Structure formats: C-alpha cells, structure tokens
Amino acid sequence: MRTFRADDGLWEDHRVEDVATPQAFRRDPDLVQRFYDARRENILAARPNAAHQALARLDREWSGELLIVTQNIDDLHERAGARRVLHMHGEGLSAWCTACDARHRWTGTLRDNPPCPSCGVRALRPDIVWFGEMPYRMEEIFAVLARADLFVSIGTSGAVYPAAGFVQEAKSHRAATLELNLERSQGSHWFDETRLGPASELVPAWVDEVLRGGAAG
Numbered sequence: 001m002r003t004f005r006a007d008d009g010l011w012e013d014h015r016v017e018d019v020a021t022p023q024a025f026r027r028d029p030d031l032v033q034r035f036y037d038a039r040r041e042n043i044l045a046a047r048p049n050a051a052h053q054a055l056a057r058l059d060r061e062w063s064g065e066l067l068i069v070t071q072n073i074d075d076l077h078e079r080a081g082a083r084r085v086l087h088m089h090g091e092g093l094s095a096w097c098t099a100c101d102a103r104h105r106w107t108g109t110l111r112d113n114p115p116c117p118s119c120g121v122r123a124l125r126p127d128i129v130w131f132g133e134m135p136y137r138m139e140e141i142f143a144v145l146a147r148a149d150l151f152v153s154i155g156t157s158g159a160v161y162p163a164a165g166f167v168q169e170a171k172s173h174r175a176a177t178l179e180l181n182l183e184r185s186q187g188s189h190w191f192d193e194t195r196l197g198p199a200s201e202l203v204p205a206w207v208d209e210v211l212r213g214g215a216a217g
C-alpha cells in the first residue's frame with residue numbers, strides 16, 4: 001500500500017478532499033475505510049516530537065487552566081503525556097458507531113467492516129470530522145477562549161475556519177495572543193506577537209518561559 005504524501009496531499013492518486021467527506025463514504029465506503037486504515041497505521045508508527053513533549057510538560061507543571069486544542073487526528077499529545085487535549089477534528093484511533101453512537105479506541109482496520117463492540121451492528125466509521133461536518137466541541141472551545149488570558153497558536157495556516165477565528169475570539173475577550181509558526185501566516189496580523197521557527201524549538205522555549213513565570217505566561 002502506498003503511503004500518504006503530505007506534501008502534495010494525494011493518497012493513491014486521490015485528493016484528500018475526495019476521500020475525507022461524508023459523500024465519499026456513501027459513494028465508496030471501502031475506499032474511505034482503506035484511507036483511514038492507512039492513517040491509523042501511520043499514527044501508530046509516529047512518535048511524539050519535542051513540541052509534543054514540551055506541551056505535555058506544560059500540562060503536568062502548569063497548575064492553572066489549560067486546554068490543548070488540536071486539529072491533528074493522531075494521539076501524539078497523549079502519548080507524550082498530555083491529558084488536557086481536545087481533538088476538534090476527531091481521532092484516528094477511534095471508531096464511531098453510527099448505529100448506537102458509541103466510540104471505541106480502534107487500532108485495527110475498519111475496511112473489513114467489523115461489528116461494533118457495543119451493539120454488534122456493522123456500522124463503524126472513522127471518528128473523524130470530515131470536510132463539510134461540524135468540528136467537535138466548539139461550544140467548549142469558545143467558552144475557554146472567552147476566559148483565556150493567553151491564546152497561543154502553534155503551526156496553523158490561519159486559513160481554515162473555524163480554527164482561524166480563534167485568535168479573533170480570544171482577542172475580543174482581551175487575551176494576549178502569540179503565534180508560533182514556521183513562517184508568517186495569513187492570520188499573523190491578528191496576533192500581538194509572532195515567533196518564527198520550527199515548533200520543535202519554539203514550543204520548548206516558550207514552555208520554559210511560561211513555567212519560569214516569564215512575560216508570555
């Protein structure tokens with residue numbers, strides 16, 4: 001099986017937009033299940049990096065409120081040890097039963113259409129927010145944005161709503177805002193401060209600063 005090439009966004013010559021939709025799942029469920037079976041393999045083979053480790057340290061050592069909202073579907077934050085994580089686009093290692101609504105941790109395949117462990121019906125789909133579906137737990141995210149003292153965006157393009165609107169929401173409630181990114185983004189002008197560089201360097205440095213009681217905390 002060929003692997004997903006993040007650089008051109010193609011998988012077995014399909015555009016990701018053509019497999020990550022409810023329409024694609026209705027049209028060709030086997031194709032979509034095979035795509036996410038491959039994603040699941042990639043997730044299991046991946047390892048947390050220095051940025052994941054630093055955020056896990058922040059979660060352990062920061063006694064104040066914290067919420068790590070991620071658009072990533074992997075479990076690398078959790079494997080690094082973070083607990084206060086919200087997956088707004090779902091989780092690759094979760095299967096969602098469309099018959100009984102149960103969710104189960106899933107590390108195997110779904111292409112073989114296995115029965116739901118809760119109800120026995122063969123109606124499991126990837127627990128992923130597809131294009132055209134509503135991201136998870138938005139009310140909770142906006143409630144946290146409304147009372148945050150600091151909003152930090154790490155490595156996002158600033159181009160895809162609703163995540164792109166988070167900085168504006170946080171600012172409207174007078175939070176300080178910081179962008180950590182490889183390069184300036186479409187949303188950079190919204191932030192009080194932008195630091196450019198790889199997340200593996202910027203995030204550990206920023207976490208150090210916060211835990212020492214520096215200005216960014």
Ligand SMILES: [Zn+2]
Nearest residue numbers: 097100116119
């Ligand atoms: Zn079920």
